[in-house]
Amino acid sequence: MKRAPSPLSLVLAGCLSLGALLSASAASKPKAKAAEAKGGPGLPAPDYLPEDARALLRKKMARHGQDARDLMFSVTLLRYDVARATAERIAAEPRIDRPQAGSEDEPAAFLPERFFVLQDEVRRRAQAVAAAAGKKDDAALSESYGLLVQTCVSCHSVYLKRE
Known part of the structure; x- marks a missing residue:
C-alpha cells in the first residue's frame, strides 16, 4: 500500500x-x-534626436511604461477599478506642446508632427478605456484597449523611424 x-x-x-x-x-x-x-528594455535612442530632446521624452515617459504595464494586466484580468484609474492617469498625463514658429532650438521642434497627433489620440483612446472599465463593459474594454495599444505602437514607430 x-x-x-x-x-x-x-x-x-x-x-x-x-x-x-x-x-x-x-x-x-x-x-x-x-x-x-x-538603454534597454525601453526603446532604443533614435539617431535623429539630440540628447536634450531624448531627455525631454524620457522625463515625460518616466511613469508611462509602468502605467502601460499596469493597464495591460488590469484590462486582461478585468480589474475594472484599476484599469479605469490607470487609463485616467494616462489620459491626464501632461503633453509635450507643439513647437512654436521660430523655436527650432526647443527639444520638441525635433519631433515629427505625427508624434503630436498620436499624443492627442492616446488621450482620447485612454479616455475610452476608462469609460469602458467604468461601465464594466468587457467587449468595449477589450476593443478600446486594443485601439489604445495600436496608437502606442504607431507612436513608438514614429519615434524610432521619424515617419
Whole structure:
C-alpha cells in the first residue's frame, strides 16, 4: 500500500520550491538593472534626436511604461477599478506642446508632427478605456484597449523611424 505524503512534507516541498523561485528571480534583477542602464528594455535612442530632446521624452515617459504595464494586466484580468484609474492617469498625463514658429532650438521642434497627433489620440483612446472599465463593459474594454495599444505602437514607430 502506497503512503500519501504527510502535510509537513508537502509544506516543506512548497517552501523549497518557493525559495528556489524567489532566488532565481532575485538573481535576474541585477541583469535587468544592467540592461536598463545600457538603454534597454525601453526603446532604443533614435539617431535623429539630440540628447536634450531624448531627455525631454524620457522625463515625460518616466511613469508611462509602468502605467502601460499596469493597464495591460488590469484590462486582461478585468480589474475594472484599476484599469479605469490607470487609463485616467494616462489620459491626464501632461503633453509635450507643439513647437512654436521660430523655436527650432526647443527639444520638441525635433519631433515629427505625427508624434503630436498620436499624443492627442492616446488621450482620447485612454479616455475610452476608462469609460469602458467604468461601465464594466468587457467587449468595449477589450476593443478600446486594443485601439489604445495600436496608437502606442504607431507612436513608438514614429519615434524610432521619424515617419
